Each structure stands twice: as structure tokens, then as C-alpha cells.
Amino acid sequence: MAPTDETAQVDQQTSPFGTTPPPSPPGGDASGQGARMPRWLPRAMVLALTLVALFQLGSWAFHQLIGLLINILIAFFLALAIEPAVSWMASYGMRRGLATFLVFFGLLIATAGFVTLLGSMLAGQIIKMIEGFPEYLDSVINWINSSFHTHVRRVDVQDSLVHSDWLRKYVQNSATGVLDVSAQVLGGLFKLLTITLFSFYFAADGPRLRRALCSVLPPARQAEVLRAWEIAVDKTGGYLYSRGLMALISGVAHYILLQALGVPYAPVLAVWVGLVSQFIPTIGTYLAGALPMLIAFTIDPWYALWVLIFVVVYQQFENYVLQPKLTAKTVDIHPAVAFGSVIAGTALLGAVGALIAIPAVATLQAFLGAYVKRYDVTDDPRVHGHRTRRSPSFGTRLRELLAR
Helix, strand or coil: CCCCHHHHHHHHHCCCCCCCCCCCCCCCCHHHHHCCCCCHHHHHHHHHHHHHHHHHHHHHHHHHHHHHHHHHHHHHHHHHHHHHHHHHHHCCCCCHHHHHHHHHHHHHHHHHHHHHHHHHHHHHHHHHHHHHHHHHHHHHHHHHHHHHCCCCCHHHHHHHHHCCHHHHHHHHHHHHCHHHHHHHHHHHHHHHHHHHHHHHHHHHCHHHHHHHHHCCCCHHHHHHHHHHHHHHHHHHHHHHHHHHHHHHHHHHHHHHHHHHHCCCCHHHHHHHHHHHHHHCCCCHHHHHHHHHHHHHHHHCHHHHHHHHHHHHHHHHHHHHHHHHHHHHHHCCCCHHHHHHHHHHHHHHHCHHHHHHHHHHHHHHHHHHHCCCCCCCCCCCHHHHCCCCCCCCCHHHHHHHHHHC
């Protein structure tokens, strides 16, 4: 009997061991279905790639705008510093725009006058140094000849200096660096203009800016924002007041020294030392002391040494005695916190961070202090630093009993 199609299929499906394997599922084999990609995986991959792209774009934009953001931050603190003067003039009926313009105009006049006096002083001293250089060189050559029994002549020294390779390379490098210096000067002027414009708008439109900020917040949050703004104005003003007072004390002290030594242009140099040492962080002290030392050196080298010693001693007095007391009274911040905030600000934003670190931390401390719950301190001697008397040990008590 010939096998039918059905029996042939049964024979093909029968295993050699007599068992029948399970039928394969319809629509393809099982291995292909198990390796199918989940439906949520492509969406997750697209979302992850989108987030990475947005992060890269935001990081690139932040690095491109970091200079503008720092300028806006400086302008904001400058506007906070002149806010009391602008508000005082506005309280008498003057428009805030005109009041802000008058404040900036006064600062411009004071700065221009100081720069003019300083420039005339430097120009006069440079001319005097150039005119007296041959006489000074003759005195140095005579001292060398008398001390070391040499026969050096000024003409030989001048010829060697004029025809030296060092002077030629220095002139070439200076000529090639003129464009770089010009670009830096133009960039500095543009930054100064940007800071001035933003600070003018922040100070002139201060009430409008506060209203715009409060309009997007609930009433409870509006009170907190206004309180933080007021605290920032007070702390920034107090910081500038303390800096101005220390600049005045430093200027008077250095003026007494320079006047006693007979150094010319003592008033201008005293103003230079006071302002630069207080309002240029980190390197301001060295810049402030270098110019009086240079002018004193043209009079007598020993005078320059006396100026250096006085600058170092006064700086230690200012850092450890004067500044902590003034900062604690005007800004109401602990000296250690002020020192740490300056270091942190310098690490984050450089010189700008060092300049605005103290008023920023003082504002944050005062704002948080209003919302931190405080409790009465227990009357414990350890709070005042007194150690309590410990109870005698078992060995001490045993010795006392045996002694009886």
C-alpha cells in the first residue's frame, strides 16, 4: 500500500528515538522572535542622544558667554554699590536716570583727575630718570673702578649696550608685541564700556527690574526676593565703605612715610597706594608698593629699602589687625569666613571673584540667617570654654581611703 501524504509527514516528524518534537510556532522560528529589539529601546536611544547634544550645546554656549556673564555680574554689584546714592537723590524728586548719570559722571571725573595726576607724575619722573641716567651711571662706574681696581669707561658701557644682541632682540619683540598690546587695550575698553552700560541700566531701572522679577512670583516669594535685594545693597555698601576706609588709612600712613623721606609727589603716591592696594585683589599690594619704591630709588636706593620694609610691615598690620575689625563691623562676617570666601572666589572667577566674594557671602549669610531657626543655648560651662571637673577615679578614691 503506497504511503499517503499525511503518513509521510508523520514519518518525517517522528524522531529516531520514538518521541515527537513539539510543533514550531507559526510565523517564523523561535530564535528570531527572541532576538527582536524592544519597542522602547529606540526611543530611549534617541532621547539619550538628544540630551547629550543639548548638554554639549549648552556647555559650548556657556563657555562662549562666560566673559559676558562675568561682566554682567560685576555690573550688578556695581549697581548695588551706587544704589544708596541714587535712591537718596531720587527721594528728593530727581529722576533715577539723571541721578545715576550724575553718580557715574562724578566717578568719571574723579578717575580722570587721578589718572591725569598719576600720568603727569610718571612722565616727569621718567624724564628725570633719563636726564640723570648718565650721572647715575658715572657714579656706579666710579664705585666699580675704585672697589675692584678696574678701568671701565662710560663710553665703552654705552657702546656695548647699544650694539648688544639683547637690546636688538628686545626691540624686535617689543615691535611685534605692539599689536597684541593694542588688542588687549581695546578689549579692556570694550569690557569697561559693557560693565558701565549694564550697571547704569541696573541702577536706573532698579525698581522696574524688581517689579518684573516679582511679577512672576507668588506674594510670599516676592517678600523674600525684596528682602534679599535690600540685604545685598546693605552688604555691598558696607564692603565698599570698609575698603574705602582702609584705603584712606593706608594712604595717610604711606603719605607720612614718603613725606618724611622727601620723596616727590607724595600725595599722589599715597592715593595710588591706598586705592590700588584695596580695590585690586591679590596683586594690588605689590602693584601699589612697586611705584613708590621706584620713585624712592631715583632719590636714594636706601629710601627704596625703607619703603619696602614699611609696605611689608603695614600689610601684616592690615591683614591681621585692621581688616578683621573693619570687616566684622561693616559687613558682619567672620574674618575666617571672609578669608575663605576670597580664596574660593579667586579659584572660581579669578580677580573678579576675589573682589565680589565678600559681599556675596555676606549677603548669603544674612539672608539665610533670617530663616534658620535658633534655640536658647544651655547654661553649660563648656559653652564658654571652661572644662568641667572630672569625678575622681576608683584608684584615687582607694588611695584616699588608705591614707585615712
